Amino acid sequence: MEIRPRFIIGAGLIILAIGYLIGNAMRTTSEYYLTVNEVAGRQGELGGQAIRVAGRVKPGTVEWEPSTLTLKFEIMPIPDVDAGTATLKPVVATDPVSFRVIAAGEPKPDMFAPGRDVIVEGTLGAGGIITATQVMTSCASKYKPKQSQ
């Protein structure tokens, strides 16, 4: 295949344009994707920034107000998964780190429940409250609950 120089110029211009679009979009749309512990570690520098936080819904903290579509809960770190056997390490009963999340104006996701893993998109405000624009549930395919033990 031979392509003459002027086509290489044309193709190069298109590639440059695509590169520019990607670079430009990166600058304006990227946001931190953090775990709850990372948010705790960088709380000072994150104030007011758009962040994505992955964590677990802390049981006993969920409040849902259907008339205003307001969901409040606390998000805590996801316990480390022992990679080899995929069994969970015991959760420490009093986990010190957690952030309060307030999500208003969106229906509660179907898969949302205490103890489930969620991804929260929003901004970290004063007092460690995350005002969420979106709460997404990550849904495992497998439910291995209540197996007789």
Add this chain to the structure above:
Amino acid sequence: MTELGNLALAIALLLAVYSIVANIYGARRNAPDFVASARHAIWSMCAMVTIAVVVLWVALLRSDFSLEYVAAYSSTTLPTGYKITALWGGQQGSLLFWTWLLAIFTSIAAFQNRRRNPEIAPYALAVLAGVAIFFLLMLNFVTRPFDLLAVAPAEGSDLNPLLQNYWMAIHPPSLYTGYVSASVPFAFGAAALITGKLDDGWIRSTRRWAIFSWLFLTLGNLFGARWAYEVLGWGGYWAWDPVENAAFMPWLVMTAYLHSVMIQERKDMLKVWNLALIGLTFGLTLFGTFITRSGVISSVHSFTQSGLGPYFLSFLIAVVLAYTALLIFRSGQLRGPAQMESYLSREAAFLFNNLMLVGIAFAVFWGTVFPVLSEAVRGVKITVGPPFFNRVNAPLALGLVLLMGIGPLIAWRRTTAGNLVRSFAAPVAFGVATGIVAAAAGLRQWYVLTAFSLVAFVMGTVLAEFRRGMNARRHMVAERRATALVNLVAKNNRRYGGYVIHVGVIAAFVGIVGSSFFRTEVKKSVHEGDSFTIGSYTLRFLGLAEAENAHLASATARVEVLGPDGREITMMSPAKILFKTQQQPATQVAIRSTPASDLYLVLAGFDDTGQNVTFEVFLTPLVFWLWAGGLLMVLGTVIAMWPNVRERAAIATVLSRSPAGTGELADVGAPGGD
């Protein structure tokens, strides 16, 4: 029973290994007996995998919870249809299903090539068997579908409620079919590289496979989008989630491939590029599987996440390295004498279309893997959301639409100014006029105006093409309009099928633009008997009805929909369902779809009395056209794939002449160059 499944998978693995050895030995020593024996091994392998699939299906249907897989993905109360689809509802089953498709397609390819392509077919089948070996190794040693539980539970954990939906029943098989059938053209491309038979024989032999794969990738993406639209209840259909991107990227590259092979068939150019594209497509299908199963890139729906990631990544890297090495090794033989002459030529239009498609695929890839890259380089995960993908791809989509109008009309090699004016004056005028009308109607966003103008321009070019072809026929053979149209399409099905696909893409584009720019949303808490409005509709909440059976419980809101004149148009019934086994709620959206707009009603919440409920309502203009466009794309693909009498005759002639025919069979639907 389960021993039978394990045994069948073990034998299948041995047969796959044998077929590679026999194929390569037979091809190298010119021993047709061995090639035939390899073919029989492939068919036997297919039979063995089929047995394994049947065994798992029987276990699912009989709710045999001694099998770990059945206990994890089914239950006694699961409806029979979903017990069948549970085959691909989980990790091991979906890999088995994948392997089954691969075995079937490999068998068909073996049958098709039992007399054709004696030089490259044995190697292509060996490559396919090599892919099958990877999957069979997984099934035999890593993620075994027939593992038993020590104690069989009385009840299974049930299939994920989100998957208990008919779109989800057909979405994975479509996507897998698209993924897996892409390995056939890939295998023939690899075989061409291995053997050095680098003419376009491998492309012609697998043209229908490539279109078939594209069709099912299209369907898979559309079904997935439709599923998201109907089930997830957020009013949209595409969120640029890694799993969605994984399905979209091979589609993009396969689309580029289907266009660029036409240049090789006609002009003997872009050989390396075509081989690279098909290799990339295949690599992306593996990459997609890797993403969805490794958990390396966090997705909102990792349905089949597991520890398979490293295996897939290793296989992917091995394939990419081997294929790249082959390409470099043969690069000297891949240079053609042909040259591209002018920007004003179809070759140039196709080249730029290819760059755009691959550029979009690259942008999607970049956005998908960026969190991993940034973590590796900077130690912190940075993610880009849907705005990134929209911002990059929206302008590129405009470029593609523009080229879609130019490409089919512009002549090969070069076009004169006079030709350009003659071909494009009317469509351009139509496009500009549409833009002016849209602006006069009050549309102000520059993107929407440009998009609608370009859409009209492309429609104009397609209509002009149909009209020109019909007139030519009517002129030559004096047919009536309808007859001329049917004959035109039937005799040039590849070309006119392509146009129908283009119209489908355009329609889908209109749907995407309309739904992205004009969607409105209302959230409202209402008491029984209250009403509220969205757009020109008035919605009145009449009451909540509860129902229950063994499998699920439901709460259904009855909503009366009134038109602008206050008359009732329809009743809608959004609902919340509770799946009992898993105590898992699921939203059932109510949708009223018209070509102008979709009314999309979600029951977002209700109180204990059932008298106060909260609705989330979306009014989404034009989204209907996304699905209609999808249907047109399918129709056009079927037309393009339809067996063509002229083509068959041409192939027969070439085959009777010489085994390595390089004859010009391409005129099938090749644009009548004037």
